[in-house]
Amino acid sequence: MQLFKLAYRNFFRNTRRSIISGISVALAITAIIFARSYIGGILQNMSGNVIRLISGHITITTKEYERRERLIPLSESIELSNDFYQSLPEEDIELISPRIKFGVLLGEDELSIPALGYALNPEKERDIAGLQKRLVEGTYLKSGERSAILGKDLAERLNMTVGDTMTVITRTAYDSPTGMNLVINGTFRTGIGGIDRSIFYIPLEVGQTLLDLEGRATEVIILVKDPGNAIQIAQSIRLGNDYSIVPFQYNNVLRYVNLAETIYSIFYLVVLLVACSAIANTMLMIVFERTKEIGMMKALGLNNLSIVGLLTIEAGIIGLVGSFLGTVVGTILSYWLKYEGIDISMVSSTASADLPFGPIIYLAPTPFIVISAFLLGLLITIIVALLPISRAIRINPAKALKTV
Amino acid sequence: MKITRKMCIVISVWVMLLFAQSGREILQRVDDNTVVTSSSYNAKMVISLSGTIREKRFTGYAEGKERAYMEFTYPARDKGTRFLKIEDEIWMYLPSVEKATKIAGHMLRQSMMGSDFSYDDIVENEELIELYDVELTGTDSIGEKECYVLELTAKVLDVNYYARKQWVDKDDYVTLKAELYAKSGKLMKEITVSEFQKIGRYRFPTSIRMENKLRQNTYTELILENIKLDIEIPTRIFTRAYLERK
Numbered sequence: 047m048q049l050f051k052l053a054y055r056n057f058f059r060n061t062r063r064s065i066i067s068g069i070s071v072a073l074a075i076t077a078i079i080f081a082r083s084y085i086g087g088i089l090q091n092m093s094g095n096v097i098r099l100i101s102g103h104i105t106i107t108t109k110e111y112e113r114r115e116r117l118i119p120l121s122e123s124i125e126l127s128n129d130f131y132q133s134l135p136e137e138d139i140e141l142i143s144p145r146i147k148f149g150v151l152l153g154e155d156e157l158s159i160p161a162l163g164y165a166l167n168p169e170k171e172r173d174i175a176g177l178q179k180r181l182v183e184g185t186y187l188k189s190g191e192r193s194a195i196l197g198k199d200l201a202e203r204l205n206m207t208v209g210d211t212m213t214v215i216t217r218t219a220y221d222s223p224t225g226m227n228l229v230i231n232g233t234f235r236t237g238i239g240g241i242d243r244s245i246f247y248i249p250l251e252v253g254q255t256l257l258d259l260e261g262r263a264t265e266v267i268i269l270v271k272d273p274g275n276a277i278q279i280a281q282s283i284r285l286g287n288d289y290s291i292v293p294f295q296y297n298n299v300l301r302y303v304n305l306a307e308t309i310y311s312i313f314y315l316v317v318l319l320v321a322c323s324a325i326a327n328t329m330l331m332i333v334f335e336r337t338k339e340i341g342m343m344k345a346l347g348l349n350n351l352s353i354v355g356l357l358t359i360e361a362g363i364i365g366l367v368g369s370f371l372g373t374v375v376g377t378i379l380s381y382w383l384k385y386e387g388i389d390i391s392m393v394s395s396t397a398s399a400d401l402p403f404g405p406i407i408y409l410a411p412t413p414f415i416v417i418s419a420f421l422l423g424l425l426i427t428i429i430v431a432l433l434p435i436s437r438a439i440r441i442n443p444a445k446a447l448k449t450v
Numbered sequence: 451m452k453i454t455r456k457m458c459i460v461i462s463v464w465v466m467l468l469f470a471q472s473g474r475e476i477l478q479r480v481d482d483n484t485v486v487t488s489s490s491y492n493a494k495m496v497i498s499l500s501g502t503i504r505e506k507r508f509t510g511y512a513e514g515k516e517r518a519y520m521e522f523t524y525p526a527r528d529k530g531t532r533f534l535k536i537e538d539e540i541w542m543y544l545p546s547v548e549k550a551t552k553i554a555g556h557m558l559r560q561s562m563m564g565s566d567f568s569y570d571d572i573v574e575n576e577e578l579i580e581l582y583d584v585e586l587t588g589t590d591s592i593g594e595k596e597c598y599v600l601e602l603t604a605k606v607l608d609v610n611y612y613a614r615k616q617w618v619d620k621d622d623y624v625t626l627k628a629e630l631y632a633k634s635g636k637l638m639k640e641i642t643v644s645e646f647q648k649i650g651r652y653r654f655p656t657s658i659r660m661e662n663k664l665r666q667n668t669y670t671e672l673i674l675e676n677i678k679l680d681i682e683i684p685t686r687i688f689t690r691a692y693l694e695r696k
Contacts, residue, residue: 121499151557213547220504221564222528225547258527 049352053359056332067328068368074321075372075423076379078314079415083380084388085310086410088403089303093294095238095402098175101297102143102267103276105290106283111264112290118149120219123262130266130285138279140271143170144263146253150216152204159203161244163194163214165253165263174269177234177247184208184232189249193231197242201233208232212246218258226256237405239395318422322365322430329361330434333441340438341446350439357435358428365427373420380411473586474579476598479623480616481577483653486679488513489575496671497565506563510572517688518573528563534693535573543693550694559610566639566662566670570610578602581609589620592627596620611638622646624653637663649679 057064097103107115111122124130126144134142146165153159168187172178178186182198194212196204206212208230215225228248235242254260270279276293283291294300333340340353391405488511495506507524518535522528530545540553558569578584582602590599597617604612612633616625624646630639645657658672686692 153551213549213551215542215544215547215551217564218527221561223531223542223544223563225544225551227547 049356049359053356053363056356056360057363063328063331064364067324067364068371070321070324071365071368071423071427072372072375074318075369075419076376077317078419078422079373079376079380079411080409081310081314081317082415082419083384083409083411084407085307086412086415087384087388087407089307090410091407092303092403093300095236096297096299097273097294099236099238099241099402100299101292101294102174103270103273103294104268104280104283105292105294105297106266106268106285107264107290107292108288109290110288112292118147118264120146120148120217120257120259120264121221123219123259123264124266124289125262126266127261133283133285134268135279135282138270138272138275138282139268141170141174141269143167143174143267143269144250144265145267146250146257146259146262146264148216148253148257148264150214152200152212152214154204154213159200161200161246163216163253164245164247165250165257166247167250168247171247174267175247180234180236181232182235184230187231187247187249190251191231191249192226192228192252194228194246194248195232195234196230196246197244198233198235199239199243200246201230203243206230214248214256216257218256219262220258222258224256224258226252228252236402237391237394238402241402242395315426318426319430322426325361325364325427326430326434328364329357329431330437332357332360333434333438337441337446340441341443344441344443345447353438354432354435357438358431361431361435362424362428365424365431368427369420369423372423373416376419377411377416380409380415383409384411472598473584473600476586476618476623477579477582477584477600477602477616480618480625481579482651483622483624484655485515485575485577486512486652486654488681488683489677489679490681490683491674491677494673494675495563495565495567496673497563498667498669498671499564499665500667504564506565511683511687512573512575513683513688515574515576518575519687519693520572522563531563532693533562533569533573534688534690536688540569540573541690541693548694548696550690561662565672566660566665566668567672568610571639571660574610578614581606582614590617592617595626597626622653624655639663647677649677652679654679 106124108122108124111119114122124144131142143166148163148165150161150163151159152161166175168189172186177195181195184195187193187195196212201207204212210230211227212230213225213227215223218224250263254262270276273294277295280291280293285291343353385408387406387408389406394403394405490511491509493508493510495508497504497506505524506522506528508520508522510518510520512518516535516537520533522531532543534541534543534550540558541550542553543550553569560568562569562572581604583605585601586598587601588599590597597619600616600618602614602616611630613631615629615631617627618624619626624643626643628641629637630641632638640661640663642659643655643657644659645655646653647656654677656674656677659669660672661669
């Protein structure tokens with residue numbers, strides 16, 4: 047208890063220095079809470095977009111389609127037969143939506159603008175992809191109608207607007223050239239550059255006719271009632287060896303993003319270590335300044351353990367105050383931005399359709415992030431301070447007392 | 451001794467020159483047999499992809515190396531699909547769209563109508579001797595036919611295939627087999643010609659099998675019928691208006 051009192055008093059002996067050390071820790075902790083919440087927000091944002099726009103909770107394709115996915119091989123399609131639907135566990139599934147993705151070149155006279163078309167069921171996808179909510183002009187798709195909705199930027203690149211007729215030229219599943227005139231029903235904006243710039247949607251039956259894929263689709267998107275069980279549900283689907291059934295947790299994009307999160311954790315630790323070097327510096331100065339005092343304490347019978355304890359408590363107080371301040375500021379900032387969001391439309395407008403994020407990132411702080419940052423701050427402060435403190439043990443009382 | 455060595459060198463050089471000249475001569479005779487001033491024909495394309503056979507039919511007209519026209523007549527799905535080549539441009543007309551669209555440069559090397567032929571392969575009617583340096587590398591036989599083996603390397607930049615290896619029939623000076631290579635040395639396509647028809651001064655290939663080596667389990671047979679060569683073709687056929695006619 048005596049040591050605590052002494053350490054507390056020492057904290058105020060050089061208040062400015064203690065405050066500066068504390069602030070550096072506080073800044074690091076604030077930065078860590080903010081960064082982790084921000085990355086968590088991007089992850090949530092991207093997961094949401096990947097699930098809604100790309101994969102659903104479970105994606106079914108043929109194995110060959112999955113292998114050559116970048117080439118969009120329409121010949122590797124799924125027959126939407128009764129047998130197919132019956133092999134899906136109805137009780138766990140909220141929605142099944144077949145899609146056909148196809149590459150096209152658009153343009154008035156010369157085909158020069160590459161774009162990606164999605165043929166899908168307008169009614170089912172109204173909620174999955176949230177397309178209707180994202181319309182900026184015009185109306186939504188209607189089943190069976192030879193119409194399309196385009197990313198706003200794609201429409202601008204084509205110099206077209208709602209009501210115009212867009213000519214789509216592509217290849218059928220059998221590689222023959224095929225084309226169709228589609229009326230532009232509406233334009234949408236997701237804020238994700240790659241999607242707004244190059245994607246358009248058409249009704250499924252229209253796509254099937256265009257691509258010679260009647261009764262077929264290249265991928266089937268499933269939304270399950272309990273997303274947490276997507277892996278188990280995917281494993282329970284029995285379709286045979288020719289099919290690939292991938293729950294969103296195994297989606298390549300999300301796996302890479304999760305990997306990035308691990309890499310960021312190392313980055314946080316480095317930030318904290320750099321910030322704590324201020325503490326190490328402070329402690330080193332304290333040991334040098336108080337060489338005579340430490341020598342005196344030793345001469346009066348204070349053992350090494352007590353001296354280390356005293357200095358550690360002193361460092362701990364700085365760490366505690368700094369971590370606490372940092373945690374308070376970081377928490378307030380992160381929870382405020384959880385509701386306000388950060389507008390990254392400048393960045394997201396350049397995001398690719400494969401890595402869909404933005405345009406507003408809502409931070410995702412959690413109690414775990416807050417508490418772990420606080421404890422980490424305290425722990426690292428003490429660990430970093432121990433090295434200079436250990437010098438105090440080596441002080442010879444007789445020599446120390448002779449110092450000026 | 452010295453004289454013998456010199457003689458050997460002179461003879462070798464003379465033989466090499468003779469062969470180099472022969473290579474050019476052979477290729478010139480091949481060109482003479484196949485490069486026509488104009489043509490019209492009916493074609494049947496049998497496309498085999500992973501065991502599935504599909505048939506397509508079209509009518510074609512060509513004039514020189516710069517003008518060609520094709521119109522698909524079968525199956526129903528492709529009926530009315532037309533292509534027009536004018537100089538370096540190819541235009542495509544799809545009846546479902548009712549307007550012509552220019553096919554961009556890189557697409558010309560893509561599969562035409564799902565076959566192993568590219569758009570460029572089908573409309574090609576240029577003298578190889580103008581495009582390639584040629585070397586006679588030996589002889590070989592295909593079936594019972596004795597062949598010269600020619601190796602061609604592009605001497606101009608704008609060629610579909612950087613190198614070719616051609617097996618030319620010693621008697622008729624027609625290419626029985628050709629391997630088409632990319633600049634990297636990768637074999638891209640293999641052509642075998644099984645039938646020819648003697649029309650005037652030409653020996654025109656009428657049954658051609660193309661294998662795109664970049665795809666798996668695939669080949670296309672092109673069978674030409676009703677071939678008419680060096681004929682007068684109405685100029686209106688090679689116009690956008692004719693391509694886009696209703």
